[in-house]
Amino acid sequence: MSAGVLLGHGLAVASILFVIGLIGVLVRRNLLFQLLSIEIMLNAAGMAFVIAGARWGQADGQVMFIFILVMAAAEVAVGLALLLRVSRRVRDLDGDAVSAMRG
Amino acid sequence: MIALFYLASAVALVAAAMAISRRNAFHALLYVVVSLLAVAVVFFTIGAPFAGALEIIVYAGAIIVLFVFVVMMLNLGPSAVRDEYGFLTPAMWIVPGGLAAILLAELVVIISGTGDGVTGAAIGPREVGLALFGPYVVAVEVASFLLLAGLVGAAYLGSGARISGGDR
Numbered sequence: 001m002s003a004g005v006l007l008g009h010g011l012a013v014a015s016i017l018f019v020i021g022l023i024g025v026l027v028r029r030n031l032l033f034q035l036l037s038i039e040i041m042l043n044a045a046g047m048a049f050v051i052a053g054a055r056w057g058q059a060d061g062q063v064m065f066i067f068i069l070v071m072a073a074a075e076v077a078v079g080l081a082l083l084l085r086v087s088r089r090v091r092d093l094d095g096d097a098v099s100a101m102r103g
Numbered sequence: 104m105i106a107l108f109y110l111a112s113a114v115a116l117v118a119a120a121m122a123i124s125r126r127n128a129f130h131a132l133l134y135v136v137v138s139l140l141a142v143a144v145v146f147f148t149i150g151a152p153f154a155g156a157l158e159i160i161v162y163a164g165a166i167i168v169l170f171v172f173v174v175m176m177l178n179l180g181p182s183a184v185r186d187e188y189g190f191l192t193p194a195m196w197i198v199p200g201g202l203a204a205i206l207l208a209e210l211v212v213i214i215s216g217t218g219d220g221v222t223g224a225a226i227g228p229r230e231v232g233l234a235l236f237g238p239y240v241v242a243v244e245v246a247s248f249l250l251l252a253g254l255v256g257a258a259y260l261g262s263g264a265r266i267s268g269g270d271r
Contacts, residue, residue: 006105006149009108009112010108010112010145010149017119017138017142020116020120023123027123032128032177033123035170036122036128036131036135036170039135040135040138043138043142047142047145050146050151050154051149053226054149054226059230059233061151062151062153062234063234063239063242066231066246067242067246069157071249072166073161073165073166073253074252074253075253076169077253077254077256078253078257080170080257081259083173084173085260085261087177093177
């Protein structure tokens with residue numbers, strides 16, 4: 001099993017994981033599930049970086065993974081605060097319920 | 104040890120697919136945790152133990168726990184008490200538990216020493232730290248700004264303050 005095959009298969013797994021997250025964002029209408037699917041997508045992107053870094057034996061892939069981790073943490077903090085705000089206001093977590101913003 | 108990689112990848116994909124198709128948010132979170140643990144095992148098998156540890160500590164340990172807090176906050180009221188009875192029936196936790204058991208079995212195989220469990224050369228925390236605070240030190244500073252902005256934004260949005268023109 002050569003390293004190149006491992007790279008290809010690892011990237012395939014990462015892209016399937018990304019597509020699963022994308023399907024979640026597109027199909028689900030619950031804002032909580034959409035945020036969760038975005039987390040899955042970010043995780044898949046980080047996985048691609050780590051796998052590519054492991055293929056060439058460089059630490060840069062893991063460094064990029066740490067930056068994606070930081071971004072996911074900041075995104076989820078703001079996203080969940082907005083989610084709580086929306087749920088308090090419209091008593092619902094349906095994404096379509098807040099599609100009409102009125103300033 | 105390449106079989107460990109494929110097994111963990113399969114667990115990650117199955118758990119992620121199950122997560123986005125659940126109706127109950129709590130059950131979905133259970134599957135997402137299993138998926139993240141599986142990705143951590145993948146990281147370990149390809150020789151990135153530091154990324155795997157961070158995956159468990161930050162993703163499964165902090166971000167998903169934040170999701171659990173929010174799910175618990177949203178479910179207040181009498182219906183939540185009723186839901187509590189049907190919350191963790193065996194049918195609900197037996198599949199994620201089984202997937203996690205597969206990961207545990209992989210861990211046992213790795214630790215029991217029938218091979219080092221790593222395909223190719225491992226990149227440890229030392230190399231990652233040297234790269235992080237060497238060529239990437241400016242990016243670390245920018246990331247800290249991002250975290251500060253996220254903290255301020257979450258504190259403001261969560262404080263219940265009036266946003267101008269909003270909340271009637």
